[in-house]
Amino acid sequence: MSTLEFTNLISSHRSFLHQLAMKLTKDIDDAKDLIQETFFKAIKNKDKYEEGTNIKGWLYTIMKNTFINQYRKKKFQNTFIDETDNKFFISQSPRDKEVYSDKNLDMEYLMKRIEDIDRVYLETFMMYYNGYKYEEIAEIMNIPLGTVKSRIFLARKKMMERLKDYR
Structure with missing residues (x-):
């Protein structure tokens, strides 16, 4: 199977991957990043896909493993993600805080x-x-x-x- 045919095959499952990515990340931008990373890894590892096997299952496994690896990296980075409206904590200046x-x-x-x-x-x-x-x-x-x-x-x-x- 050529790279173009393989790319068309995995692209035909974009809506399935989008639904899965939204379930995992619960954020549209993170979901898009996860889909892109999944496509990248799938194309990079095209030679590992056996033609005739379940492509959805293969893509699902790649996405799930990518999500888990990214989650573990974030967990160990101790990154603070401000999910408040208008990024309240990040945009709060030191003068807004009380000083004792x-x-x-x-x-x-x-x-x-x-x-x-x-x-x-x-x-x-x-x-x-x-x-x-x-x-x-x-x-x-x-x-x-x-x-x-x-x-x-x-x-x-x-x-x-x-x-x-x-x-």
Whole structure:
């Protein structure tokens, strides 16, 4: 099968791919990008397609795997995507935010009060605070999931005890 014939064959399934891409991304621009990437990969790997097999299934697999790979990349990039109307958070300037003159003093006070918490509990809690999931923390620290949960619980409890006069 020539490249032109193959391109025409996969192009005939554009509406199917569009529906699938919209289900996966829920955004028209992301869906268009996903379709384009799927076509690119399909044409690039034309020699791997066996003529007479289910082309829809083959294209579906390419799109699904492409979407999953892109999702994983975004997940590990810790990218903030502002989906608010008019991009409120991105366009918000620093002068729109309240400024507290004693913010540094508050942070200094808080750090002094919690720095004597056992480092193991504090490290686990800070990883959780910074957005890591329990499973990720367990994998990174090479400890059981139950240990992660108990360390975070104990760190919270100890912080509450040390900061009860602050509230």
